[in-house]
Amino acid sequence: MANDLVLDTAIRDWVLVPLSLVMVLIGVLRHFVSKALQSSPTPDPKAFKESQVVIRARYLRGAANYIPLKAFRMRRTYYNNEENGLLHVPKGQAQNMQAQMFSDPNMAMDMMKKNLSMIVPQTLTFAWVNFFFSGFVTAKIPFPLTQRFRAMLQNGIDLSSVDVSYVSSRSWYFLNLFGLRGLFSLILGEENATDDTQRLMQTQMAMQMGGLGADPAKALGAEKDGLDLIQHDWVLPKIEQKAEVVLRQFLDH
Structure with missing residues (x-):
């Protein structure tokens, strides 16, 4: 019967x-290898300039009603002019993510190094476990579990x-592979290279810094359309009236 199984202590000493x-040792080694192969990404000056232009245009949209109409129109023309506006992007200059990635081989090489440092140790470790420790009950x-956990906990045992x-x-190998994240955070710190989710986030951030996160033409065009659709309503002449109303309400109470 299943309840009569007695696990040998030798399995604990020589397998588990x-x-x-x-x-654990492979995770620590992966961390230091990833740190050694890691190179600080160099941001693209053009992409950085475009991101700053988008931020400034958003500030203008948010504070449009706090400046006079003439000043707002001057600034909107400065951004949306069809000839030399900061938000105007000619159709031929729009680049997609794949084109920019091929134009920057250093970023592609860095991404490949990170992927290799993650895939190669896992592949070798799984081959080692499958060859030497296959078929053991470790x-x-x-606590009791339902039958749905059988495929997850008894991989390699057809009983x-x-x-x-x-x-x-x-x-047990897979449980260690996906369950040692907390232990590595205690040993190596929160920003360790063994965290695959954090690795994906760092890759996405590097892609965005290099201009690969989104199409710059779409971002600039969206801000350009947003400035064109703003209906200017200068609120400063109405501040005195609003202040009087607030003051009267305060004195009434």
Whole structure:
């Protein structure tokens, strides 16, 4: 019966503990290798300038009603002029993400290094576990589980009579692979290179710094259309009236 299984202490000493230690050591090694291969991305001056222009245009839209109409029209012309406006992008200059990536081989090489430092250790470790430790029952979960957890906890064991709470060696590898994030945060810090989710976020940030996050023509065009649609309504002449109303309400109370 499944409840009568007794795990040998040799499995704990020669399978469970070595596998866990190797996973931790490989994670630490991945961290230092990733740090050694990491190169600080060089932002594109053109993309940085375009992002600053978009931010300034957003500030203008937000504060449009606090400047006179003439000043607002002058600034809007400065941004939206069809000849030399800052937000006007000719159709031939629009670049997509793939074109900019191929024009910057250093960024593509850096992304490939990060992916290799993640894929190669995982592939070699899984091959090692599958060759030396396949078929072992290494541990037992101390609480009952439903049958839906069988495929996750008993990978490599084709015995339906074994209780679901028993964990195979291959499943223990996957549990360590996805469950050591908290331990690595304690050992290596929050910003460690073993966190794959953080790695994806850093890649996206690097792509955005290099101009790969979005089409710059779309961002500039959206801000240009937003400035064109603003209906200017100068609020400063009405401030005295609003102040009087507020003051009267305050004195009444």
